[in-house]
């Protein structure tokens with residue numbers, strides 16, 4: 001039987017629901033891209049990403065065809081060497097991914113492991129002051145636990161210690177406040193399928209002027225992810241190889257939609273309102289909040305009485321609603337409700353009502 005996919009309501013953290021205009025582009029023929037028109041579109045994408053990230057005017061943006069992890073790996077390969085010494089916040093599966101990438105590329109790193117569900121503290125950072133570290137990696141919103149780390153604290157630490165700061169903002173960009181220039185972040189990474197609300201397939205690396213300089217003086221040791229080559233092509237709005245042209249067109253539509261509706265601030269306010277509405281109403285249900293330092297993008301919940309994964313399955317199969325299951329040892333303990341993408345307060349109502357119905361049926 002065909003799944004009635006258009007009826008599914010999607011509260012995962014990616015891919016998320018797209019606007020009608022973005023979806024319409026998905027049904028068009030994909031155009032040839034070595035044209036002035038496509039270059040123009042790419043230069044506009046770069047300018048709007050810089051604007052929404054509050055990046056320095058001299059910053060640059062690279063569009064990688066590959067999911068968010070591709071840009072995490074490209075960043076590691078293009079900005080660090082085995083002579084670096086990094087600090088990595090490892091508070092969940094995305095922090096773990098950075099640790100794993102450092103291992104694969106032989107970059108020495110020290111893990112900072114916060115208490116589950118909590119931000120790091122000044123006390124945790126103190127032992128690492130002036131210890132010869134050269135860089136800092138953080139997933140500013142650790143999507144697996146919904147913890148949003150204090151960017152100001154990390155920024156101050158990095159400035160004091162002259163660390164090259166890499167921020168994976170993949171689930172945070174457009175959802176939480178972020179001022180790349182003020183924070184002194186050198187790299188900001190995001191992806192097409194989170195708050196950008198486009199199909200997966202493109203990830204985006206914004207480089208500060210210092211980030212551009214580092215990339216230019218660095219041997220990537222790899223061809224497809226050589227950011228020098230990407231920057232050179234990007235000067236004229238092009239990419240070294242065939243990108244996911246259709247998704248880049250959808251990203252352009254989406255960035256323009258956000259810009260016309262009041263920019264990243266308006267989008268952030270909308271996401272925050274949906275998150276707060278949900279968090280208020282879900283208090284009536286038998287769940288505990290997981291994150292003690294929540295960002296706006298996602299609310300992880302711990303069900304008191306039943307398996308988190310069973311809730312995911314029942315909502316999917318019987319209510320046509322996707323929430324986001326957790327993996328690994330959190331599979332039965334935690335599920336997540338996303339607030340990004342084309343969602344409304346009415347959608348929250350549908351989800352809360354479905355959960356209340358499950359409760360009535362003895363399934364919560």
Ligand SMILES: *Cc1c(COP(=O)(O)O)cnc(C)c1O
Nearest residue numbers: 067068069094139141143170171
């Ligand atoms: C989604 C996400 C990623 C990227 O995952 P992909 O599956 O490679 O797109 C990386 N970091 C964070 C914090 C994320 O939320």
